[in-house]
Amino acid sequence: MSEYNKHTDDLKAIRKMMEDSSRFLSLSGLSGVFTGIFAIIGASIAWFLILDKAEPGVFDLIPDYADPGTKYLLLLDGIIVLIAAVGTAYFLALRKSRKKEQQFWSPATRRLIIHMVIPLVAGGVFILIFILNNTLIYIIPAMLIFYGLALLNAGKFTFGEVQYLGVLEIITGFFAGLFLGNGLIFWIIGFGFLHIMYGIILHRKYN
Amino acid sequence: MRNILKKLDKLLENRIRLGIMSALMVNTSLDYNTLKDLLDVTDGNLASHLKSLEKNDFLQVHKQFIGRKPNTTYSVSRNGRKVFNQHLQALEQLIKNK
Numbered sequence A: 001m002s003e004y005n006k007h008t009d010d011l012k013a014i015r016k017m018m019e020d021s022s023r024f025l026s027l028s029g030l031s032g033v034f035t036g037i038f039a040i041i042g043a044s045i046a047w048f049l050i051l052d053k054a055e056p057g058v059f060d061l062i063p064d065y066a067d068p069g070t071k072y073l074l075l076l077d078g079i080i081v082l083i084a085a086v087g088t089a090y091f092l093a094l095r096k097s098r099k100k101e102q103q104f105w106s107p108a109t110r111r112l113i114i115h116m117v118i119p120l121v122a123g124g125v126f127i128l129i130f131i132l133n134n135t136l137i138y139i140i141p142a143m144l145i146f147y148g149l150a151l152l153n154a155g156k157f158t159f160g161e162v163q164y165l166g167v168l169e170i171i172t173g174f175f176a177g178l179f180l181g182n183g184l185i186f187w188i189i190g191f192g193f194l195h196i197m198y199g200i201i202l203h204r205k206y207n
Numbered sequence B: 001m002r003n004i005l006k007k008l009d010k011l012l013e014n015r016i017r018l019g020i021m022s023a024l025m026v027n028t029s030l031d032y033n034t035l036k037d038l039l040d041v042t043d044g045n046l047a048s049h050l051k052s053l054e055k056n057d058f059l060q061v062h063k064q065f066i067g068r069k070p071n072t073t074y075s076v077s078r079n080g081r082k083v084f085n086q087h088l089q090a091l092e093q094l095i096k097n098k
Helices: A003-020 A029-050 A070-099 A107-133 A136-157 A161-178 A183-206 B002-007 B015-025 B032-039 B043-055 B078-097
Strands: B059-066 B069-076
Touching (some): A003 B015, A003 B078, A029 A070, A029 A183, A107 A136, A136 A161, A136 A183, A161 A183, B015 B032, B015 B069, B032 B043, B043 B059, B069 B078
Antiparallel strands (some): B059 B069
16 A cells, blocks of 8 residues: 555544544434324324314414413423434434444433534424414424424434434425414424434434 | 654554544543444454553543443543644645645
8 A cells, every 4th residue: 555545544534533433323213213103193183182173274273262271282292292202212222322332322422412402492492482472373383493403403413314304304394484374284294204204214224 | 745754643653543543532532432332443452552542641541430330531632632633734734745
């Protein structure tokens, strides 16, 4: 091997090690699929049980005559979906890291979580303001956009595909804002189908 | 050209030691098991490379216990950071000059 080749290979090795050591690689593609399924189940519960098939346009158009508790039931529905999705992702990642004998809690894991949580908390507070103001129509667009920003931000510390998913979520959020009143449909696209699609891609590529 | 070559560090010509230093440059500290995962080397091999880096003042070693298990973490020393950056610059210059 010539000196020149050794130098370029060394540089490549340095770059690869710097990237690998700052990424969380235990993320399971299957957790994307489960998250998508939970999101669709949650949306169905909202539509068929809580809103009782109110009007097309759903979440954002809780009819005036509806029970004042309706929005809290929807909130509870959303929170249960969130807990189920995060719990499953955590369990599957832990299992994957054991199987591959990788460390679960590494500096990369911490960085991933911090970069994910900051935009999510900002979005959560923003959405709380919508709830207080009773402008529920903006909730789903805001959820999709802030979630997309969180993925875009945190994607640097795991598989690069996560960043693309983030961009798609943001775009879905814009469309949800353009077609206000169809929140639940965009929720199903953004949190349901996009997650399932991305989960399958990740699973096939890395498992 | 000769000046550039002088900046290359002998210790960092080894791929494993270079890997250890690269990982530690972008992480405040890493423990032994994380390094082992990243580099995919045997215990004996990793330990001897860590020892030589430590001896030459490239690394700072922190030994502690988590419960009953010993846990050793490593971080780059000031000297290690300086030498690594020089080495990296020299590699880049050598490629550019070609």
